[in-house]
Amino acid sequence: MKSRNQFSVFSFQFSVARRAARIFLAFVLFALFVATGLASGQGRVTAASEAENVELYQALLDLQNPWTVMCVAAHPDDEDGATLTILRRKYGVHTVTVFSTYGEGGQNVVGPELYEELGAIRARETEEAARVQGSEPYFLGLRDFGFSKSADEAFRFWGHDEALRRMVLKIRELRPDVIITNHDTVTGHGHHQATGRLVLEAFDAAADPQRFPEQLRNGVTTWQVKRLFVRFQFEGSGSKQAEEEATRTGKIVSINPNERDAVRGTTYAEQALQALQHHATQGPWPKTLPPGGRPPIRYRLAREAKDAAPLPANAQTVLEGLRLPQGVEETLLPQEAKALLPLFSDKSRQNVLSALINARKNGLFAAHAVTNDQPRFRLMQERLSHALAAASGINTMLITSNKVLIPGTTTKASLNINNFGSRPARIESISLRGFEQPGKANLPKTLAPGETVIIELQSSTPRTANITVPAAEHLYDGKLFGEELAASVNVSLDGATFPVEAKTQIDVAPAVEITSITPSPFVVTSGTVNKPTTFSVHVINHQQERFNGKIVAGNPVNHNGVFGSAFTLEPNQALELPVTFEPQFHGSAERGGFKAVENPIRFIVMRADLKSGVSQRNVPAIYSHALVAPNLHVGYLPSFDETLKHSLSALGVDAKELTVDDVRAGDLSSYQTIIIDNRGYQAHPELIAANSRLMDYVKAGGNLIVFYHKNNEWNPDPQRNRPQLAPYPITLGGLRVTDENAPIEFTEPQNPLLNYPNKITAEDFKGWIQERGLYYPQDWDAHYSAPLSMNDPGEQPLRGGLLVADYGSGHYIYTSLVWYRQLRAGIPGAYRVLANMISYGRKEN
Numbered sequence: 092m093k094s095r096n097q098f099s100v101f102s103f104q105f106s107v108a109r110r111a112a113r114i115f116l117a118f119v120l121f122a123l124f125v126a127t128g129l130a131s132g133q134g135r136v137t138a139a140s141e142a143e144n145v146e147l148y149q150a151l152l153d154l155q156n157p158w159t160v161m162c163v164a165a166h167p168d169d170e171d172g173a174t175l176t177i178l179r180r181k182y183g184v185h186t187v188t189v190f191s192t193y194g195e196g197g198q199n200v201v202g203p204e205l206y207e208e209l210g211a212i213r214a215r216e217t218e219e220a221a222r223v224q225g226s227e228p229y230f231l232g233l234r235d236f237g238f239s240k241s242a243d244e245a246f247r248f249w250g251h252d253e254a255l256r257r258m259v260l261k262i263r264e265l266r267p268d269v270i271i272t273n274h275d276t277v278t279g280h281g282h283h284q285a286t287g288r289l290v291l292e293a294f295d296a297a298a299d300p301q302r303f304p305e306q307l308r309n310g311v312t313t314w315q316v317k318r319l320f321v322r323f324q325f326e327g328s329g330s331k332q333a334e335e336e337a338t339r340t341g342k343i344v345s346i347n348p349n350e351r352d353a354v355r356g357t358t359y360a361e362q363a364l365q366a367l368q369h370h371a372t373q374g375p376w377p378k379t380l381p382p383g384g385r386p387p388i389r390y391r392l393a394r395e396a397k398d399a400a401p402l403p404a405n406a407q408t409v410l411e412g413l414r415l416p417q418g419v420e421e422t423l424l425p426q427e428a429k430a431l432l433p434l435f436s437d438k439s440r441q442n443v444l445s446a447l448i449n450a451r452k453n454g455l456f457a458a459h460a461v462t463n464d465q466p467r468f469r470l471m472q473e474r475l476s477h478a479l480a481a482a483s484g485i486n487t488m489l490i491t492s493n494k495v496l497i498p499g500t501t502t503k504a505s506l507n508i509n510n511f512g513s514r515p516a517r518i519e520s521i522s523l524r525g526f527e528q529p530g531k532a533n534l535p536k537t538l539a540p541g542e543t544v545i546i547e548l549q550s551s552t553p554r555t556a557n558i559t560v561p562a563a564e565h566l567y568d569g570k571l572f573g574e575e576l577a578a579s580v581n582v583s584l585d586g587a588t589f590p591v592e593a594k595t596q597i598d599v600a601p602a603v604e605i606t607s608i609t610p611s612p613f614v615v616t617s618g619t620v621n622k623p624t625t626f627s628v629h630v631i632n633h634q635q636e637r638f639n640g641k642i643v644a645g646n647p648v649n650h651n652g653v654f655g656s657a658f659t660l661e662p663n664q665a666l667e668l669p670v671t672f673e674p675q676f677h678g679s680a681e682r683g684g685f686k687a688v689e690n691p692i693r694f695i696v697m698r699a700d701l702k703s704g705v706s707q708r709n710v711p712a713i714y715s716h717a718l719v720a721p722n723l724h725v726g727y728l729p730s731f732d733e734t735l736k737h738s739l740s741a742l743g744v745d746a747k748e749l750t751v752d753d754v755r756a757g758d759l760s761s762y763q764t765i766i767i768d769n770r771g772y773q774a775h776p777e778l779i780a781a782n783s784r785l786m787d788y789v790k791a792g793g794n795l796i797v798f799y800h801k802n803n804e805w806n807p808d809p810q811r812n813r814p815q816l817a818p819y820p821i822t823l824g825g826l827r828v829t830d831e832n833a834p835i836e837f838t839e840p841q842n843p844l845l846n847y848p849n850k851i852t853a854e855d856f857k858g859w860i861q862e863r864g865l866y867y868p869q870d871w872d873a874h875y876s877a878p879l880s881m882n883d884p885g886e887q888p889l890r891g892g893l894l895v896a897d898y899g900s901g902h903y904i905y906t907s908l909v910w911y912r913q914l915r916a917g918i919p920g921a922y923r924v925l926a927n928m929i930s931y932g933r934k935e936n
């Protein structure tokens with residue numbers, strides 16, 4: 092289990108290391124020029140790194156474009172990556188993306204995290220992708236409860252008005268001229284359809300002072316977006332008619348993503364693919380583009396403001412034809428700004444800098460008092476400041492002495508201000524956020540070329556500060572990325588003044604944090620109840636001093652604490668501590684009368700003197716009355732997480748984790764049952780070539796269970812050398828049952844799978860989470876029995892969720908129900924059905 096804390100520490104170190112490397116390189120180059128007497132302005136220009144040149148070019152391009160385009164997406168990876176990249180990288184448009192959700196209801200192909208933990212990771216991935224696209228991500232924080240088939244279902248969870256309120260607020264705050272989206276109102280995932288509907292409504296509502304009037308304060312005003320574009324859908328769909336109509340009337344924009352970015356040397360489609368690859372939990376993504384690149388990206392104009400300029404025929408961008416009001420246009424698109432970009436191609440950084448200094452002194456982009464569009468002027472002034480910082484070589488960096496803030500302590504930080512340029516700079520003032528103001532005497536006044544000053548800062552964290560770890564618990568409260576520490580250095584250079592910003596985000600964490608505990612939830616069954624259990628408690632010492640402590644585990648029934656052994660953590664050290672104890676459950680094993688325990692098991696990190704606790708974490712405890720056949724040996728091939736391992740352990744069966752090599756060459760005859768985890772043939776592609784061994788195993792009397800796969804990972808495909816993987820044919824379709832409460836019909840109540848050792852009833856399908864199953868078989872051989880049937884409301888029954896057949900002397904079970912989600916969540920019925928699956932064929936008599 093990867094905690095947000097470890098994650099953020101990693102990315103923090105990484106970004107510092109990357110910047111430090113760049114600064115070091117610049118320093119080395121500078122020293123070289125000093126040594127050879129070449130440290131002139133001209134020398135500095137050639138010394139600028141490729142990355143610095145790209146940054147300066149982008150900063151100058153940004154001065155040519157005062158427009159904002161917003162992309163609206165339901166989940167991370169639904170954004171129009173290529174269009175966003177082109178708008179910013181080719182035209183300098185200010186681009187923002189608003190995501191309805193964090194995508195926490197999806198699957199994770201690279202790690203065990205799901206739900207809120209997955210959402211926290213996806214937020215990071217989205218930030219990384221946005222960096223490549225040159226856009227800014229924002230999240231509405233609506234809950235991703237998993238796949239839904241309709242917008243109505245999405246609105247039942249989100250609340251239509253609440254979702255609209257959030258979307259309208261973001262439009263009013265970010266003030267886009269144009270909105271683009273991949274989502275229409277009828278195609279695909281219910282979240283996509285709902286987001287498509289919201290953006291249409293928000294287009295009008297954001298401009299209407301009667302809608303959400305409480306938002307109209309603190310500088311937030313109504314805002315009229317000029318145009319809304321919806322991307323052509325990939326598959327034929329309900330918007331086909333609208334697309335044909337738009338094509339007929341010429342209300343479309345067609346964008347070629349295969350153009351080469353001369354400054355970066357790659358095509359925009361390649362950059363977009365690079366961004367997409369950052370959404371790693373949603374992969375695997377292609378490594379390269381198809382030959383010939385991507386087809387044109389087409390949008391239809393879905394809505395326009397009454398006063399919007401008409402969209403020209405054959406438009407290449409969504410902004411084409413739009414004009415700023417008179418007076419504003421002259422100020423924000425002046426000749427002076429246009430003249431800056433050609434200076435870059437002269438490779439004369441000094442000329443660029445001089446021109447930028449003059450522009451600032453001449454009041455470029457200074458707002459008129461009369462305008463009601465102040466934020467647009469502010470944006471352009473910030474962009475001018477950024478260009479000045481990039482051209483001048485003034486650089487700032489914040490480095491904290493600790494990776495987290497600890498309540499009741501003070502954290503030191505250094506603010507490095509470097510002058511890699513060739514002109515002396517004056518430091519006028521420094522404004523700080525999250526730091527105490529240092530004494531005036533400590534502030535340097537001037538910064539000579541080549542000089543670096545370091546200002547020591549400190550940040551005091553109150554004893555009562557709110558903890559921001561684990562990130563999964565802060566997905567919706569605005570503290571997902573911790574607290575922000577920032578410094579803004581106001582610099583003047585040859586009479587032009589501009590701020591240079593440095594900021595970092597840092598978590599607030601206890602001195603010693605419990606980052607995870609496994610297993611969690613803690614599930615016990617008839618075979619494991621009231622027996623000693625060993626938990627793995629992962630702790631990390633965030634302090635710069637040694638910590639001596641003990642873990643206490645609190646019993647859920649009588650609250651008796653059990654002390655683990657003493658441990659010592661060096662500064663910043665992380666440890667996995669085994670804590671063995673016997674949680675007490677109510678009831679009697681013989682009668683199966685145990686209750687799910689309402690109180691969780693509580694783990695507390697204490698100081699060694701046991702006088703005070705430092706942090707704590709709870710583990711839910713759940714009882715399932717699940718019996719298994721005697722003397723079972725089970726082998727399992729896990730895919731993405733440890734759910735199977737913990738579930739088999741909860742059932743008390745002797746289980747061994749297998750590798751593909753074990754399947755290929757090992758002795759499988761000692762296992763009565765083998766389980767292939769969900770999407771196992773995708774997670775282990777080599778398994779396909781070893782599949783005949785599994786078929787031989789079944790023929791010889793084994794019991795093979797295969798969990799759900801996607802249709803394109805399973806169905807026979809000669810191009811991928813994939814034969815039929817089941818002993819008798821099973822063809823998967825794309826249908827799902829997304830209602831986790833959909834009634835179950837027992838179509839073969841006498842089937843042993845539903846009767847031994849546990850009598851399975853409707854009760855076992857209660858309390859499920861997210862969904863029933865995905866990619867149900869659409870065709871299967873007559874050898875299979877299908878003892879269950881289920882369907883979403885108003886849909887046809889799906890019978891293939893659980894298939895079982897005899898083959899040779901053994902048995903084969905394929906199931907498209909999402910057992911991994913239910914087992915992981917500790918749903919008691921799922922443990923009972925798993926017990927029956929692994930016991931299948933073992934009944935003596």
Ligand SMILES: [Zn+2]
Binds near residue numbers: 165166169280283
């Ligand atoms: Zn999506």
